[in-house]
Amino acid sequence: MVMILTDGRDLKGVEHPEDIRYMKYLRFTLKAIGAWPGYMIGQPYGYLFYSRAFLTFICSTGLASGIIYLYNHVGKVSFFEIGQTYVTVFMTAVGQSRNILIWTQKYADNFKEFITKVHLFNHRNRSPYFMKMHLYVHKISHFFTIYMIGVMIWGILLFNLIPLQTTITNGGFQRPPPENVTYELSVYFATPFEYQHHFKGYMIMFIYDWSVSYMCSSYFCIFDLYLALMMFHLWGHLKILIYNMENFPKPALRNDAKRTLKTYECYTPEEMRGVSDRLNEIVEHHNLILSYTDDVSQTFGPVIAVTYAFHQISGCLLLLEVSQGDPKAIIRFGPLTLILLQLLVQMSVIFELIGSMTDRLINAAYYLPWQYMDKGNRIAAQMVMRQVQRPLGLKAVGMVDVGCQTMTTILKTSFSYFIMLRTMATREE
Secondary structure, eight states: OOOSSSSGGGGGGGSSSGGGGHHHHHHHHHTTTTOOGGGGTTTTTHHHHHHHHHHHHHHHHHHHHHHHHHHHTTTTOOHHHHHHHHHHHHHHHHHHHHHHHHSSSSHHHHHIIIIIIIGOOOOOOHHHHHHHHHHHHHHHHHHHHHHHHHHHHHHHHHHEEEHHHHHHHHTTSSOOOOOOOOOSOOOOOOOSSOOOOOOHHHHHHHHHHHHHHHHHHIIIIHHHOOOHHHHHHHHHHHHHHHHHHHHHOOOEEEETTTTTEEOOOOHHHHHHHHHHHHHHHHHHHHHHHHHHHHHHHHHHHHHHHHHHHHHHHHHHHHHHHHHHOOOHHHHHHHHHHHHHHHHHHHHHHHHHHHHHHHHHHHHHHHOGGGSSOOHHHHHHHHHHHHHHTTTTOOEEEEEEOSSHHHHHHHHHHHHHHHHHHHHHHHHHH
């Protein structure tokens, strides 16, 4: 039975991050799209190459045949049908961009860094607060993993069962089928054979449609899940870093000359060595966070930019489809619109978590009791204060901030174009 929530007891006996239950779910779903380079952490290579090659072939043929279908049917079929194909072609393009990234060594290196260095399981025994944040992030990650897998399954079923139900209602599975029966699919492609009025051709495309739907849903939902887990663990590291600076130990209290009042004085030579070690730990910890944040931006930046462009275009198209008011359009496109909107908001808010920590990190740096340190440690404390000024937000292709501001701009623009196109369509009617 799948546990939706966890209290941390599932960590008993776990020795490696990849053996945690939610990481096993992630591994299973990422393997389905060839996105789990386990060989980087000592796991067998297996059939990874063949899996990736097969998925690349499916994505490429699906994208090409979808574009050809659009070219052949623009102006010949209803907007309801052609609009659906536009959206699915754009979704396939996003999936292909993520598939290309999976092939790169940069992606594999980033994966290894996350599993072996960034994952909080590796740091849980460094202090009680490390353990506390590890358990907290573990609970969030477990729930979010189950949630995203559920969203993926729900989206696949809704997107494919509705046209299947229509086909059944039209008598497509009767023997013999009614004359001039039309078989409906969730995605339409250009093929060398007839499938909208021929049962055998329909069954071939029916199976292909379900396969493509699963792949696209995985490229969207599971890829976003993987990104979210990385952000959760980075957020946990930032919380720990802030805590360590805000609770930096001060020198022991000593009596003043008249022994009437206990006051803080400079650290003793023995305490100063401990201060140096703590400052070095803070610098190394912050460097790990900055390094991995930059690595995520460089590795996933182009893919995130493509995703934002997709949401900009598809948001307008889906609103146009739903705004027809036809129950069939609402049933078909309503759930897809909500899922894609949820993915946009979710991705932006999660990345905003990291960017919003900059000010808190700067404020925490001023908790360091530099006035009690010697010259060398004051210089180190000054370096910390200077280093935390660097913004923590991620950028897509080094230009577009990934966060709530960009999300708001996309939503505003999509609604503006939707209103404009809807007005033009109304006038033409």
